[in-house]
Amino acid sequence: MSEDGLIYLMWSDLVGMARARGVPIGDYDSRLESGLGWANAGQAMTPFEHLADNPWGPVDEVRQIPDPETRFEIPADGVNPAIQAVICDSRPAPGEPWGACVRQFCRDAVADLKAETGLDLIAAFELEFLLEGDDFVPEAPFAFRAAAAQHGFLTGLEQMLAAAGVGPETVEPEYGRGQYEISCHPRAALKAADAALVSCEITREAARRHGLRASFSPKPTPNHVGNGCHIHLSLADSQGKNVTSDGAGPLGLGETAAQFCAGVLKHMEAVLAFTAPSPVSYHRLGPHHWSTGYRCIGLQNREAALRVMPGISRDLEKAAKGFNIEMRAADCTASPYLALGVLARAGLEGIRGEMALPPPAEIDPADMTEEEREKAGITPLPASLDAALEALKTDEVARAWFADDLYNSFISIKSWEADYARSTAPDQFFACYRHAY
Ligand code: GLU
Numbered sequence: 001m002s003e004d005g006l007i008y009l010m011w012s013d014l015v016g017m018a019r020a021r022g023v024p025i026g027d028y029d030s031r032l033e034s035g036l037g038w039a040n041a042g043q044a045m046t047p048f049e050h051l052a053d054n055p056w057g058p059v060d061e062v063r064q065i066p067d068p069e070t071r072f073e074i075p076a077d078g079v080n081p082a083i084q085a086v087i088c089d090s091r092p093a094p095g096e097p098w099g100a101c102v103r104q105f106c107r108d109a110v111a112d113l114k115a116e117t118g119l120d121l122i123a124a125f126e127l128e129f130l131l132e133g134d135d136f137v138p139e140a141p142f143a144f145r146a147a148a149a150q151h152g153f154l155t156g157l158e159q160m161l162a163a164a165g166v167g168p169e170t171v172e173p174e175y176g177r178g179q180y181e182i183s184c185h186p187r188a189a190l191k192a193a194d195a196a197l198v199s200c201e202i203t204r205e206a207a208r209r210h211g212l213r214a215s216f217s218p219k220p221t222p223n224h225v226g227n228g229c230h231i232h233l234s235l236a237d238s239q240g241k242n243v244t245s246d247g248a249g250p251l252g253l254g255e256t257a258a259q260f261c262a263g264v265l266k267h268m269e270a271v272l273a274f275t276a277p278s279p280v281s282y283h284r285l286g287p288h289h290w291s292t293g294y295r296c297i298g299l300q301n302r303e304a305a306l307r308v309m310p311g312i313s314r315d316l317e318k319a320a321k322g323f324n325i326e327m328r329a330a331d332c333t334a335s336p337y338l339a340l341g342v343l344a345r346a347g348l349e350g351i352r353g354e355m356a357l358p359p360p361a362e363i364d365p366a367d368m369t370e371e372e373r374e375k376a377g378i379t380p381l382p383a384s385l386d387a388a389l390e391a392l393k394t395d396e397v398a399r400a401w402f403a404d405d406l407y408n409s410f411i412s413i414k415s416w417e418a419d420y421a422r423s424t425a426p427d428q429f430f431a432c433y434r435h436a437y
């Protein structure tokens, strides 16, 4: 890594944005202990130029303290200088946790899961985005020519991700006009969230270097195909062995994994307030778009909020290694740390309560009759951010997952965004989210 220029101290906030302050690389070591200050109230930033009401006001600040393991570089390319960055934890003082830090929230949730079950939560994010640009011509869905036409960008993106230590599993054109996708490798939860954050920022930078723009907005316009952020989850024992499946349980899930899924389904509405946390998220969710519209689980069912994905191999051991559960009701307006944290919390509730998995959706849940859905306990997902926030407020178990400052600021920001959506003309509303994300 180069030794001159700037390194950006970067942190993610409640609206899933990577914020940053730069310091000369020569001063980096001296910043490792106490980082840089940042007004507490900064944690109440909306995605726009607006600070939501918050418990802190103008007084006090946290420290953004680098986690040196996360340092990465986007290489120079002859025109653009190298960019270095490092992910920070927000702390009131060195070594002390802050209740409103999203990275700490995720760390604590997976630590509690581990302490009570001995299991690690492993995760991998699939990130869909829209490419745009003056000379950009969208090609047919999934087409080779859609890849070839953007090969400079795609291959540059792969190199930049690999150089940053987050090399992708796959990179491909998607279904929508101008839509592409990268899939991250599975990692322990906190590292998986770090990788998702870095992957989105690098995608934006790779696009910029190729005269393009990448937007991860869940619904760039009312007519575009939605951009999902599917989160693949599995549980690993202390040897690192994937124990999500034991072949005998419902849908091939092991007993603990089935309880984990039951917990996520039980708290799905509260979870949704964090995984689909923007008014624009609810323009993506809904039946018949493969984005999911129903609170249910299904084997390889792309219309279910939780899709069980068995590993593919004739070798049973290898198949068990790849077995995972895909949370489909998530998008990139979510903080990856909050998203994984609430999934870990909800799953842990399922394990604690030894919750039983409801019957799976064997077909598109929208094609079942109302009676069939009722019998299987399948309900529509909230249709708006307001509805998800209302559900969150009535879920007393979920309320206990959060420190007051995080919970109250989150509700304040999100209520402001819901009001903003109501009071803004549709064109401007979609454009603002498309630009912000
Ligand atoms: N674009 C779809 C979504 O909004 C997902 C398509 C897919 O299955 O990859 O989630």
Ligand code: MG
Residues within 6 Å of the ligand: 126, 128, 174, 181
């Ligand atoms: Mg996809």
